[in-house]
Amino acid sequence: xxxxxxxxxxxxxYYGGKLAHAGNDVHFLFHSDYTHxxxxxxxVDSIGGDFIVPGTNAYGAAADMPKCDVVLVGLKTTxxxxxxxxxxxxxxxxxxxxxxxxxxxxxxxxxxxxxxxQTAGGLAFICSNRIGAGHIHHLDQGRINIGAYGDASRxxxxxxxxxxxxxGVESHLAEDLMFARWQKLVWNxxxxxxTVVLGSETDRIMKNESALALVREMMNEVVDGANxxxxxxxxxxxxxxxxxxMKMPPYSPSMKLDWDNRRPMxxxxxxxxxxxxxxxxxxxxxxxxxxxRQLRFLEKTRV
Amino acid sequence: xxxxxxxxxxxxxYYGGKLAHAGNDVHFLFHSDYTHxxxxxxxVDSIGGDFIVPGTNAYGAAADMPKCDVVLVGLKTTxxxxxxxxxxxxxxxxxxxxxxxxxxxxxxxxxxxxxxxQTAGGLAFICSNRIGAGHIHHLDQGRINIGAYGDASRxxxxxxxxxxxxxGVESHLAEDLMFARWQKLVWNxxxxxxTVVLGSETDRIMKNESALALVREMMNEVVDGANxxxxxxxxxxxxxxxxxxMKMPPYSPSMKLDWDNRRPMxxxxxxxxxxxxxxxxxxxxxxxxxxxRQLRFLEKTRV
Numbered sequence: 001x002x003x004x005x006x007x008x009x010x011x012x013x014y015y016g017g018k019l020a021h022a023g024n025d026v027h028f029l030f031h032s033d034y035t036h037x038x039x040x041x042x043x044v045d046s047i048g049g050d051f052i053v054p055g056t057n058a059y060g061a062a063a064d065m066p067k068c069d070v071v072l073v074g075l076k077t078t079x080x081x082x083x084x085x086x087x088x089x090x091x092x093x094x095x096x097x098x099x100x101x102x103x104x105x106x107x108x109x110x111x112x113x114x115x116x117x118q119t120a121g122g123l124a125f126i127c128s129n130r131i132g133a134g135h136i137h138h139l140d141q142g143r144i145n146i147g148a149y150g151d152a153s154r155x156x157x158x159x160x161x162x163x164x165x166x167x168g169v170e171s172h173l174a175e176d177l178m179f180a181r182w183q184k185l186v187w188n189x190x191x192x193x194x195t196v197v198l199g200s201e202t203d204r205i206m207k208n209e210s211a212l213a214l215v216r217e218m219m220n221e222v223v224d225g226a227n228x229x230x231x232x233x234x235x236x237x238x239x240x241x242x243x244x245x246m247k248m249p250p251y252s253p254s255m256k257l258d259w260d261n262r263r264p265m266x267x268x269x270x271x272x273x274x275x276x277x278x279x280x281x282x283x284x285x286x287x288x289x290x291x292x293r294q295l296r297f298l299e300k301t302r303v
Numbered sequence: 304x305x306x307x308x309x310x311x312x313x314x315x316x317y318y319g320g321k322l323a324h325a326g327n328d329v330h331f332l333f334h335s336d337y338t339h340x341x342x343x344x345x346x347v348d349s350i351g352g353d354f355i356v357p358g359t360n361a362y363g364a365a366a367d368m369p370k371c372d373v374v375l376v377g378l379k380t381t382x383x384x385x386x387x388x389x390x391x392x393x394x395x396x397x398x399x400x401x402x403x404x405x406x407x408x409x410x411x412x413x414x415x416x417x418x419x420x421q422t423a424g425g426l427a428f429i430c431s432n433r434i435g436a437g438h439i440h441h442l443d444q445g446r447i448n449i450g451a452y453g454d455a456s457r458x459x460x461x462x463x464x465x466x467x468x469x470x471g472v473e474s475h476l477a478e479d480l481m482f483a484r485w486q487k488l489v490w491n492x493x494x495x496x497x498t499v500v501l502g503s504e505t506d507r508i509m510k511n512e513s514a515l516a517l518v519r520e521m522m523n524e525v526v527d528g529a530n531x532x533x534x535x536x537x538x539x540x541x542x543x544x545x546x547x548x549m550k551m552p553p554y555s556p557s558m559k560l561d562w563d564n565r566r567p568m569x570x571x572x573x574x575x576x577x578x579x580x581x582x583x584x585x586x587x588x589x590x591x592x593x594x595x596r597q598l599r600f601l602e603k604t605r606v
Contacts, residue, residue, distance in 0.1 A: 197500060198600055210599035217593070286589040290520070296513035297501055 001159060004068035004090050005029065006083075008042070008058075010128040010254070011100050012074020013136040015144060015169065017044045017053045022167035027057045027065050029086065033133045034060035042134035048142065048168060062089040070160055071097045072122065076254075077106055078264040084113045091117065096156050098122045098146060102188055102254070103269025104181055104277060107149040118152040121177045123184045127251055140248060143170040147177030182226035182233055187241050188270055190218040192255035193291040196265070196298065203250035206242075214287070216242070221285040225278035255295075262302070267295050304462060307371035307393050308332065309386075311345070313431040313557070314403050315377020316439040318447060318472065320347045320356045325470035330360045330368050332389065336436045337363035345437035351445065351471060365392040373463055374400045375425065379557075380409055381567040387416045394420065399459050401425045401449060405491055405557070406572025407484055407580060410452040421455040424480045426487045430554055443551060446473040450480030485529035485536055490544050491573055493521040495558035496594040499568070499601065506553035509545075517590070519545070524588040528581030558598075565605070570598050 003026040005016035012028075020026040021044075030037050041054040059065045068090050075083065080101075087097060099106045100122030107119045127140035144164060146157050157173055164171035174180035191202055194215065198205065205211040219238045226233040258265050271292035278285050306329040308319030315331075323329040324347075333340050344357040362368045371393050378386065383404075390400060402409045403425035410422045430443035447467060449460050460476055467474035477483035494505055497518065501508065508514040522541040529536040561568050574595035581588050 198597060200600075200604065204604050205600070208600045208603055210596040210603070214593060214596040214600075217589075286520075287593045290517060290590045290593055293513040293517040294501060297503075297508070297511045297517075300511055300513070301503065301507050 002068045004071045006073045007075030010130045011124055014128050014138050018167045018169050020053045021051045029059050036133040044136045046138035062086040065090050067092040073099045077101050077266045077269045096152055100124050105273040119149040120152050121147050123180045145172050145174045145180050147174030147180045179231050182231045186219050186222045189222050190215040192253045193295050195256040196259045197294050201250040201252050218287050221288050225283050225285045228278050228281040228283035265299055305371045307374045309376045310378030313433045314427055317431050317441050321470045321472050323356045324354045332362050340437040347439045349441035365389040368393050370395040376402045380404050380569045380572045403427050408576040422452040423455050424450050426483050448475050448477045448483050450477035450483045482534050485534045489522050489525045492525050493518040495556045496598050498559040499562045500597050504553040504555050521590050524591050528586050528588045531581050531584040531586035
């Protein structure tokens, strides 16, 4: 399997880097880090062991890349406007594109923009940050679940999961992509937005009675919203997420880092789309909608 | 009528000041501003005309004050713990205490602490700030509505309204105090908390599509909560409040000023009590509850 990684940052760099480090054939697209990485390679400081990926297969433009069988997309969803232009250079007729992205609706949009393309979703459970040019810091966790969208080949995706497992990354084929996406939202929805609006990392939120109660209420809204959409998320999953977060070191989710670094926030796919999906099925996720409105205000009025 | 003013700040100073300036017998209790005011009087810079109230009737301790017929309480509700100790020195058996305070439940608490005392609520519709020692700035509006609590004398309260009117302050006797308090919450609930959490004055909120939509949604929750409690607030009142706020200059509500100046916020009476009251009648004001939790977090974790 020939792999491509689009958006080689905290997510794409870690997962693609692990595959390359294990000997797979992986081709990486870089933007601002290209010159640095071509010369020095890129570095992953990981709780599972540090390593460096050489710059041999680094590219500065999609047009220079080979056609690949599996494309891992690690772009922020705020950059999805350029996705089609990039993919056109890289995919062949049997390629599968795995969107390792947050939120709901990314596969729908890609399927609309590139009909006939095999698409899948990647759900990364990981604390990982880009801390400099060609330099990624992997702090905690690292599991990735992959789920087919529509009629994408389960066999190829199973092979990708096996490659991840061989590379030391826990990976499972999700039976139901929508279930997996909603499940991930149980954590992402409260923590991404609240850390921004409340100006706090996860730890202070977990230690504060009011904020923790709010986190639970929002998680319950996600579960109720999922069920309204026909996705049978169980309420018990909330306790598991709370327990996991309690054990985490103080953490800034990706949206908090985006906000702190004055980058656009992934409001559309993490908030607007799930709220719209639930509402289309008759359930109003009121607190999540409120957080979406607060985030939209903050982003728009940021000076 | 002999008047006392407890808490001579932005609210008590303006309303008591207007009464005194019109020739009424008004006695003012000061805390930190006492020495300054005793010597220089206090100054009200008002859109209705600037004036100075001499320090003759200024007091630094409740024990030094005469018994008064009508007590106007302009304290922040966060100081209501000292209210009973102060009032004991000032009230006689027929006194009426008018709580010119925000939120829901202040009269309940006073009636519990001082059984038999005649109590009323004052609803101030005013943009007014204390900008220095014995110095108040009245920027906009100024109406005060007064409503009897329990069996407080309507006749005396009508007389107070007349005194206000004669002093150039629009004033009405509210038929139903609970109606008046809930009505005031339609504005206070969205703007007090959102200006804190979003770090913005009213004007930027009004100009932002998402924030304005959220304001409307929260106002609708207040109307629904009031109706659940048997208070027949009408939805049309929301449009009136939006229109009024559109015309206001950029404004920081009292809670925003409290936050900016590192004072305690009036979360209990503006948020916690209304949420509890509606919930006791089966209606969950979900967005208002969310704002309460966000404010509790911010207050508790403020460094």
